[in-house]
Amino acid sequence: MTAPVWAELVGQDDVVATLGSAVAGQMTHAWLFTGPPGSGRSNAAMAFAAALQCENGGCGTCRSCVTAAAGSHPDIAVINTDGLSIGVDAARDAVRRAALHPSQGRYQILVVEDADRLTDQAANALLKAIEEPAPGTVWLLCAPAVEDVIMTIRSRCRPVLLRTPPASAIARLLHERDGIELEVARRAAAAAQGHIGRARGLARDPEARRRRAEILSLPVGLRGLGDCFRAAQRIDQEANARAKERCDVLDARELSNLQESWGVEERGRRPAGYAGALSSLTKEQERRRKRMARDAIDGVLLDLLSFQRDVLTLQLGTGAEAINADVADDIATMAARTTPEGTLASIDAIVACRDALQANAAPQLALEHMMSRFLG
Structure with a gap:
């Protein structure tokens, strides 16, 4: 019977078996969890951390498991970022933490959720600590692919590859564990x-x-360049609005914490050094907002990619099940209006737009170019 801490790892039986064996005794000091977005890299790393600290291999109910799940275990540290990268200061803090003896648990565990976002300086700062860890220290790194982590670090880690879980397994999880209506769960899992x-x-x-x-209906409404520019603007504006909504609360909390740590009152004098700290915080918050907006745009592009995939499968008569069954009418309209060659060109345009955004292109310009290519 699988230990309760692994319950969220859907469709990852081989991974659970590997990690379970390590908990039972076949332990390595550094691990690299890789897999596509949403496959559960961070969940796997955190479940592994909980199981390593648990006296019963991950019972899910003891104090150690409960605090690990809540993110408050004193011997499990998580290094992540809401910005574009993890800098050298965060890496050095992690190295200092890694040198400590466990205070309550069996190990001192450091989980690096975005190892692919480590700057070169940050990665080099971690290298020595990963290469020659302190006794009882375990490093758990997460990244989309092994190649996203520098060679000198990944060569010292045991790889754990997670796969994309099947939609049926995700739907079952949502229905059985979250109490979501089965049909809603199925459509959400497919989407x-x-x-x-x-x-x-x-x-x-x-x-x-x-x-x-509404986003999936955009391609059907494109009749000219004006429509393309308006659609691109809408995607960009909505992404920025969602990023702002998520960041505003975080920004206010961080500013309050900074002011408190420096003893700054709203209308009082600012101590020496505060202006620099405030400037650093403001820059990091702007990087986070930019990353969240780009992540939101990328999510839209993946949705549009799935829509064009559905159009192409209908045009080719493959009989494959649609990902977006809830917009079947729009899929049928596009399939009748365009050719398979045109649909493939649209798919290429979406892929090119994603590549451009990864290369730091201006989002609205990249989106406008993509939308204009939808016209054929």
């Missing part, structure tokens, strides 16, 4: 294309499902 967190968000939020359906 999320293996991303468990996104599937859960869609299943729980009717407004998110409505927004997604």
Whole structure:
């Protein structure tokens, strides 16, 4: 019987078996969890951390498991970022933490959730600590692919490859564990294309499902360049609005914490050094907002990619099940209006847009170019 801490790892039986064996005794000091977005890299790493600290291999109910799940275990540290990269200061803090003896647990565990976002300086700062860890220290790194982590670090880690979980398994999880209506769970799981967190968000939020359906209807409404520019502007503006909504609360909390740590009152004098600290915080918050907006745009592009995939499968008569069954009429309209060659060109345009955004292109310009290519 599988230990309860692994319950969220959907469709990852081989991974659970490997990690379970390590908990039982076949332990390595550094691990690299890789897999596509939504496959559960961070969940796997955190479940592994909980199981390593648990006296019963991950019972899910003891104090150690409960605090690990809540993110408050004193001997499990998580290094991540809401910005574009993890800098050298965060890496050095992690190295200092790694040198400590466990205070309550069996190990001192450091989980680097975005190892692919380590700057070169940050990666080099971690290298020595990973290469020659302190006794009882375990490093758990997460990245989309092994190649996303520098060679000197990845060569010292044991790889754990997670796969995209099947939609049926995600739907079952949402239905049985979250109590979501089965048909809603199935459609959300299909739309999320293996991303468990996104599937859960869609299943729980009717407004998110409505927004997604509106985005998928955009290609059908394109008649000229004006429509393309308006569609691109809408995607960009909505992404920035969602990023702002998520960041405003975080920004205010961080500013309050900074002021408190420096003893700054609203109208009082600012101590020496505060201006520099405030400037650093403001820059990091702007990087986070930019990353969240780009992540939101990338989510839209993946949705449009799935829509064009459905159009192409209908045009080719493959009989494959549609990812976006809730917009079947729009899929049929596009399939009748365009040719398979045109649909493939649209798919290429979406892929090119994603590549351009990865290369730091201006989002609205990249989106406008993509939309204009939808016209053929």
